[in-house]
Amino acid sequence: MELLIPLDSQSKKSLYEQIYGHICREIREGSLTAGERLPSTRMLAEHLKVSRSTTQMAYDQLLAEGYIEARPYRGYFVSQLDGLFDAIPESRQQMRREEPEGEGYLVDFSPRGIDLDSFPYNVWRKISRSTLVDDNREMFHAGSPQGEPGLREAIRGYLHTARGVKCSVEQIIVGAGNEYLLMLLAQILGSQRRIAMENPTYRQAYLVFCSLGYPVFPTEMDENGMNPEQLKASGADVAYVMPSHQFPTGIVMPVGRRQELLRWAEDGPDRYLIEDDYDSEFRYRGKPVPALQGMDRSGRVIYLGTFSKCIAPAIRVSYMVLPPQLVERYQAQAGFYASTVSRIDQNILYQFLSQGYFERHLNRMRAIYKAKHDALLEAASPLETAFQIRGEYAGIHILLTSREGRREEELISLAAEAGVKVYGLSRCDIGAKREMETSTVILGYASLTESQIRMGAELLTSCWI
Amino acid sequence: MELLIPLDSQSKKSLYEQIYGHICREIREGSLTAGERLPSTRMLAEHLKVSRSTTQMAYDQLLAEGYIEARPYRGYFVSQLDGLFDAIPESRQQMRREEPEGEGYLVDFSPRGIDLDSFPYNVWRKISRSTLVDDNREMFHAGSPQGEPGLREAIRGYLHTARGVKCSVEQIIVGAGNEYLLMLLAQILGSQRRIAMENPTYRQAYLVFCSLGYPVFPTEMDENGMNPEQLKASGADVAYVMPSHQFPTGIVMPVGRRQELLRWAEDGPDRYLIEDDYDSEFRYRGKPVPALQGMDRSGRVIYLGTFSKCIAPAIRVSYMVLPPQLVERYQAQAGFYASTVSRIDQNILYQFLSQGYFERHLNRMRAIYKAKHDALLEAASPLETAFQIRGEYAGIHILLTSREGRREEELISLAAEAGVKVYGLSRCDIGAKREMETSTVILGYASLTESQIRMGAELLTSCWI
Numbered sequence: 001m002e003l004l005i006p007l008d009s010q011s012k013k014s015l016y017e018q019i020y021g022h023i024c025r026e027i028r029e030g031s032l033t034a035g036e037r038l039p040s041t042r043m044l045a046e047h048l049k050v051s052r053s054t055t056q057m058a059y060d061q062l063l064a065e066g067y068i069e070a071r072p073y074r075g076y077f078v079s080q081l082d083g084l085f086d087a088i089p090e091s092r093q094q095m096r097r098e099e100p101e102g103e104g105y106l107v108d109f110s111p112r113g114i115d116l117d118s119f120p121y122n123v124w125r126k127i128s129r130s131t132l133v134d135d136n137r138e139m140f141h142a143g144s145p146q147g148e149p150g151l152r153e154a155i156r157g158y159l160h161t162a163r164g165v166k167c168s169v170e171q172i173i174v175g176a177g178n179e180y181l182l183m184l185l186a187q188i189l190g191s192q193r194r195i196a197m198e199n200p201t202y203r204q205a206y207l208v209f210c211s212l213g214y215p216v217f218p219t220e221m222d223e224n225g226m227n228p229e230q231l232k233a234s235g236a237d238v239a240y241v242m243p244s245h246q247f248p249t250g251i252v253m254p255v256g257r258r259q260e261l262l263r264w265a266e267d268g269p270d271r272y273l274i275e276d277d278y279d280s281e282f283r284y285r286g287k288p289v290p291a292l293q294g295m296d297r298s299g300r301v302i303y304l305g306t307f308s309k310c311i312a313p314a315i316r317v318s319y320m321v322l323p324p325q326l327v328e329r330y331q332a333q334a335g336f337y338a339s340t341v342s343r344i345d346q347n348i349l350y351q352f353l354s355q356g357y358f359e360r361h362l363n364r365m366r367a368i369y370k371a372k373h374d375a376l377l378e379a380a381s382p383l384e385t386a387f388q389i390r391g392e393y394a395g396i397h398i399l400l401t402s403r404e405g406r407r408e409e410e411l412i413s414l415a416a417e418a419g420v421k422v423y424g425l426s427r428c429d430i431g432a433k434r435e436m437e438t439s440t441v442i443l444g445y446a447s448l449t450e451s452q453i454r455m456g457a458e459l460l461t462s463c464w465i
Numbered sequence: 466m467e468l469l470i471p472l473d474s475q476s477k478k479s480l481y482e483q484i485y486g487h488i489c490r491e492i493r494e495g496s497l498t499a500g501e502r503l504p505s506t507r508m509l510a511e512h513l514k515v516s517r518s519t520t521q522m523a524y525d526q527l528l529a530e531g532y533i534e535a536r537p538y539r540g541y542f543v544s545q546l547d548g549l550f551d552a553i554p555e556s557r558q559q560m561r562r563e564e565p566e567g568e569g570y571l572v573d574f575s576p577r578g579i580d581l582d583s584f585p586y587n588v589w590r591k592i593s594r595s596t597l598v599d600d601n602r603e604m605f606h607a608g609s610p611q612g613e614p615g616l617r618e619a620i621r622g623y624l625h626t627a628r629g630v631k632c633s634v635e636q637i638i639v640g641a642g643n644e645y646l647l648m649l650l651a652q653i654l655g656s657q658r659r660i661a662m663e664n665p666t667y668r669q670a671y672l673v674f675c676s677l678g679y680p681v682f683p684t685e686m687d688e689n690g691m692n693p694e695q696l697k698a699s700g701a702d703v704a705y706v707m708p709s710h711q712f713p714t715g716i717v718m719p720v721g722r723r724q725e726l727l728r729w730a731e732d733g734p735d736r737y738l739i740e741d742d743y744d745s746e747f748r749y750r751g752k753p754v755p756a757l758q759g760m761d762r763s764g765r766v767i768y769l770g771t772f773s774k775c776i777a778p779a780i781r782v783s784y785m786v787l788p789p790q791l792v793e794r795y796q797a798q799a800g801f802y803a804s805t806v807s808r809i810d811q812n813i814l815y816q817f818l819s820q821g822y823f824e825r826h827l828n829r830m831r832a833i834y835k836a837k838h839d840a841l842l843e844a845a846s847p848l849e850t851a852f853q854i855r856g857e858y859a860g861i862h863i864l865l866t867s868r869e870g871r872r873e874e875e876l877i878s879l880a881a882e883a884g885v886k887v888y889g890l891s892r893c894d895i896g897a898k899r900e901m902e903t904s905t906v907i908l909g910y911a912s913l914t915e916s917q918i919r920m921g922a923e924l925l926t927s928c929w930i
Contacts, residue, residue: 014603053595060819061615116605125597130518132590138479140581142778150526176641176781176805183648187676191656207801211652313607314808316641336672340641340805343779354525 019058106419107456113447147174164290176340196236200428218431250391265300299323379457396446571884572921578912612639619818629755641805661701665893683896715856730765764788844922
């Protein structure tokens with residue numbers, strides 16, 4: 001029996017997911033019936049011109065979920081579906097969850113996407129292999145709780161030269177994502193804290209603080225960032241800020257405001273600033289803005305960085321730089337927590353950094369994102385009569401605010417009719433809505449090609465102007 | 466210049482760490498002086514008969530820590546050490562931290578060690594390569610927060626057949642280690658909880674509960690495990706237990722006691738049992754004891770399992786099975802947390818499980834650990850006149866209790882003089898000391914060879930009898 005499976009090499013779904021999904025549907029819709037025999041993975045691979053491992057992965061998942069069964073020496077057969085009905089909705093749901101929000105749109109300006117086409121897969125594979133060489137077995141023994149010394153030294157070197165962060169390796173803690181590091185930080189700072197956040201802000205961090213049980217005080221911003229008067233008034237003792245490129249507004253906090261915030265921290269006995277430096281690698285005009293942490297003379301800044309944005313979301317590695325007095329608290333109160341990052345992965349990343357691949361990758365991505373950024377600004381220029389563009393020249397998204405105060409909902413639905421997904425600024429709102437939010441949309445461009453960006457901008461012009 | 470580096474292939478330290486350590490010392494002690502040129506990685510590799518990647522890793526770490534510097538086209542040279550004194554203590558401390566506690570002993574009966582000599586490194590490498598094949602790029606995109614569907618289905622299948630755990634994949638959450646999963650669980654259960662723990666118990670879990678701010682009630686055990694009367698009296702609403710093979714006592718909780726604990730949980734509106742099934746894979750006599758979770762009819766058991774013990778500590782993958790009503794709370798209160806395990810690693814593990822390697826590995830390890838267990842019991846038989854042996858026939862450690870009530874400290878120091886490291890039971894104590902603890906030592910045997918085990922037991926006999 002032959003399977004005709006239409007494969008789309010442009011799809012965000014991998015080939016194996018497409019093959020898996022197709023056979024799933026065929027079975028659920030009854031086009032493939034119980035007891036029917038499937039082609040061998042080898043035959044199917046030749047037939048579809050894909051690698052054997054691809055068809056094997058698709059069959060493995062079908063087997064794991066019970067859609068098909070393997071009979072020794074005979075091959076793969078469609079299963080009786082009775083009693084499988086727990087598994088099916090789950091797997092459907094999972095598949096949905098893994099689809100990008102914008103599925104079905106011509107162009108999705110998701111602010112969460114990143115460009116993975118330019119990821120140096122071959123280098124990564126090469127390093128992975130060399131990390132698993134035979135005389136390297138200690139990789140499988142438990143490592144240091146704070147993270148591998150070599151990796152932390154490589155991170156220290158990068159932060160020092162690229163971000164002006166001043167720290168020793170003892171101050172760096174490597175962890176499986178910013179959310180985990182915030183959980184860990186909560187155990188260092190204690191439960192009696194009041195957190196101030198810029199409004200609008202990075203919603204994920206807001207959700208973490210809430211689920212950790214902290215009261216969060218949304219704080220207004222002016223054109224220089226978080227308003228220090230409101231911060232004082234809030235009675236907070238911890239402020240979470242993104243000075244280099246605030247998400248989502250794109251505001252870059254000038255030195256004066258940074259000093260005001262540092263003074264606020266120094267005015268209290270145990271006050272801290274959490275600096276989330278999530279996408280500072282990407283700046284397309286002027287000198288790079290050094291991190292706030294580098295200005296800190298009194299140990300009040302907790303610095304957070306991640307490799308999810310600049311390498312890949314699936315690389316679950318972030319890092320936190322603690323001021324010296326918090327390092328002591330960490331060792332006393334949370335030093336017993338084992339590292340959450342596999343030692344093998346830490347060493348792959350260490351090689352990637354210390355052999356210079358990371359710097360090369362960043363330079364490459366900076367050029368690629370700048371080209372996309374420029375393409376978007378150029379293609380969006382017809383919109384400028386009706387929209388103010390903000391947050392440009394840095395990061396991987398811009399903001400469009402309607403000069404006529406048209407509502408975000410209207411802009412989103414008009415765009416949707418034209419097949420373009422844009423995102424309302426209000427989704428980043430953690431306090432009362434403000435006028436600015438109600439007429440601003442976010443356009444992320446990292447995961448789009450330049451031609452998709454141009455098409456998207458043209459479609460938006462045609463439906464908004 | 467030639468470097469004579471004595472390499473010990475039996476050492477717990479990898480070859481690269483030995484080379485790194487040797488050159489470090491030579492530089493710090495001044496035998497290698499600033500400006501001196503080192504052999505190339507190729508020459509050193511040939512000279513020491515190790516792979517090039519080994520010498521490269523050693524040099525990379527020395528470079529990263531500033532001991533040596535690379536000059537283009539000229540090679541590697543010893544650095545001026547001035548100003549490096551932040552880095553050195555750190556790296557020393559890290560190296561120490563990575564050494565097993567028992568460094569310097571002839572035999573270390575560490576209960577924390579596991580046998581990694583039998584780990585299927587080639588299979589792991591093969592799977593890692595196939596997971597990183599070219600048409601598999603979606604591995605680098607963010608995955609499902611609960612864990613990859615395929616991996617969770619493979620875990621469900623294993624738990625169902627091997628442990629009698631009854632659940633659907635929706636109830637399984639994959640995370641970077643038990644400690645992280647307990648942090649996540651804390652956000653599902655809320656902060657107003659009182660935790661009861663067996664005493665003595667697994668100290669790491671005790672520390673996690675304390676650092677999460679929960680009051681912990683140490684609860685006495687009888688020969689059947691946690692005392693239900695004391696549990697009721699404690700006023701706790703969550704009980705952390707290890708019914709299949711309690712750590713450290715080795716007690717297997719009989720069905721009657723399990724039912725009593727389940728009834729206790731059902732008697733309260735929102736009571737739960739946390740079942741840590743940490744080493745149940747290893748049983749050497751009688752039928753395997755199914756998990757408590759399988760007896761739970763009212764959704765009161767939270768099941769915890771890990772791959773650290775049965776695969777490798779550096780594989781930071783654990784899993785938690787939530788009862789249905791807690792799945793709802795998880796999705797509402799903590800469903801936004803991204804997975805803490807790299808998607809690539811999850812898929813390597815998924816292949817390892819679904820292709821049958823895990824089962825084969827477990828069977829192999831069970832046989833290896835049983836042989837070590839039998840060797841220890843046989844070699845320790847001369848001790849039985851003076852010591853009661855407990856916790857045998859399961860897990861990877863046993864207990865020896867002095868029949869004459871000799872103090873733990875005395876036994877430990879006598880053993881130390883004979884070059885053997887044993888561990889006092891009181892280190893697992895979380896409440897007031899009890900007589901039993903003061904005269905009991907723990908002997909872990911997983912990471913020792915059978916001849917080391919025999920030598921260790923003979924040395925203990927000679928110094929204790």
